[in-house]
Amino acid sequence: MTITRAACVGGGVIGAGWVARLALNGIDVSIFDPDPEAKRKVGEVMKGARRAYRRMATNGLPREGRITYAKSIAEAVEGADLIQESVPERLDLKHKVLAEIDAHAQRDAIIGSSTSGIKPTDMQSAMKRPQRLVVAHPFNPVYLLPLVEIVGGEKTKKKHVERARELYASIGMKPVVIRKEIEAFVGDRLLEAMWREALWLIKDGICTVEELDDIMRYSFGLRWAQMGMFQVYRIAGGEAGMRHFMAQFGPCLSWPWTKLMDVPEFNDELVDLIATQSDAQSGQWSIRELEKIRDDNLVAMMEALARGDGGKGWGAGELHKDYVKQLGKAAKGSKAARKRKAESPANTLEPKSGKG
Ligand SMILES: NC(=O)c1ccc[n+]([C@@H]2O[C@H](COP(=O)([O-])OP(=O)(O)OC[C@H]3O[C@@H](n4cnc5c(N)ncnc54)[C@H](O)[C@@H]3O)[C@@H](O)[C@H]2O)c1
Incomplete structure (x- = not known):
């Protein structure tokens, strides 16, 4: 199961990290964030993430997904099959934003909340279709650290938890489904x-x-x-x-x-x-310099762990090995698609569209 189009509502530290992971997996992402500085901030995170991925994706990277900035939540979530909410940690704000996402999202879209500690049941009350809400709690930097804690609420359907698990795994993550919901998860x-x-x-x-x-x-x-x-x-x-x-x-x-x-x-x-x-x-060190040092260290550690257990890979390194392979496979797919597009007579007359 793969994500064809994603939306990120909130593009701060965590939202921008999600944008980076999704876009670098070749997925188009639409962002809504009212902060006038959001585009610049997401751009900074993208710069760091591109640098880290270029270094670690030794088998190549897929063509980057298009990043667009929407004027409203309704516009951002249109056509998205995964919607990631990463607005500040306040229950009233989560209620307001999730209700709006819920009203405009397509029926079978998965809505994941990045909350660090609010129980999904407490966030579902303002939603008409709460069965597709899960907590999908990541760790910073989202584009490098693979873990995502998946937590369903009282109204979340099991099949949506399962689908969420598959969608997050498809972008190189390690989803762990938490067995009972508690504040702050594990x-x-x-x-x-x-x-x-x-x-x-x-x-x-x-x-x-x-x-x-x-x-x-x-x-x-x-x-x-x-x-x-x-x-x-x-x-x-x-x-x-x-x-x-x-x-x-x-x-x-x-x-x-x-x-x-x-x-x-x-x-x-x-x-x-x-x-x-x-x-x-x-x-x-500036925060950006510290982020660079952190990213280089994390990639180096995952690469070392990928060589662990006699080359089979150990822990996060085993997953890292598979992720690098997966990105390489997607790179080949993107290359073939570009070639097909270039060779198709309909496209020879038109300039190629740029990617964000
Ligand atoms: N920072 C972390 O290490 C971390 C880790 C895991 C999870 N989280 C969770 O992720 C969520 C976001 O945290 P963060 O650290 O990215 O915060 P942040 O302050 O960096 O970013 C929040 C963003 O949401 C935007 N926003 C505010 N109101 C909005 C609205 N109505 N619609 C859309 N966007 C809106 C803000 O402009 C800001 O850019 C929180 O729930 C937090 O608990 C944070």
């Missing part, structure tokens, strides 16, 4: 726990933001890119494996190691402390 539940703990560690002066980041990236950060928490801990249990690990470290959970359920007061003092330390850590 990825952000884990990240939120780490983020809470990190804020305490900085606030209490245990470490700086730079030291905390080093502690992550020189140790378990490296482990987590290639094996998740449970596979890593299985090995940590030694030859006795998971049972031994649980027996050894389980009791520590009741020791006062974390402040997990307490929230530090989010006042100006805390924001200043974090922001100042963050400037000292990373102020020498």
Whole structure:
């Protein structure tokens, strides 16, 4: 199952990342975003994404999909079989925007919301055809990180969850269907726990933001890119494996190691402390420069993982290998289509249309 035409409602950090993934898969995308700066911002993200894809798509890339800017949601969603909503995280706004998408989308279109934590059931109330709404929660940068959490609400039909899974997989993603809907799903539940703990560690002066980041990236950060928490801990249990690990470290959970359920007061003092330390850590790079470094690192890591397990590919690397092949196959298809078009007598008289 493939996407023939997509719409992105909201073209900020995440919306633009979706536009990039879709367009670089050769899919035409229409965007609606009221921000007068949206075109420039999407253009910046496209520049970075094209650079990353040129580097990683060693078998070639399909002809880029056309990117157009619509004047309304109705115009953007017309004819789209996948509509991705990525507007700011406010329930009232999600209701308003989803109701408008719902009113104008074609009957069998899948509507995916990028929300980081709102339950789909809570977003379905303003929709007439809520059965095709799923949460499709991605990770930044959407054009490189393959995971998308798919969550259905009370009114979502199973067949639409299945269709969503197929559509997102068709653009090189790894959809994981979450079994029960809860706020913040799975990825952000884990990240939120780490983020809470990190804020305490900085606030209490245990470490700086730079030291905390080093502690992550020189140790378990490296482990987590290639094996998740449970596979890593299985090995940590030694030859006795998971049972031994649980027996050894389980009791520590009741020791006062974390402040997990307490929230530090989010006042100006805390924001200043974090922001100042963050400037000292990373102020020498612009956000665009940091994005470039991040993208190069991510591509290099996925390429390394693609060579894992004796060349079969491991984890995200196994998927990466297939994705590069898929893009290469689509590149051949685009080339053949262009050749056919050029050779057709009807087209020899007309100039070729440019792509966005
Ligand atoms: N930033 C992340 O890391 C991240 C990761 C995963 C999911 N998300 C989720 O993605 C969604 C968007 O987040 P973001 O970080 O891209 O925010 P953002 O502020 O960068 O972008 C939001 C965009 O929506 C536009 N917008 C506002 N009202 C609109 C309307 N009525 N119609 C169309 N567009 C409108 C804004 O102009 C802006 O460009 C949120 O639900 C967020 O929780 C964010």
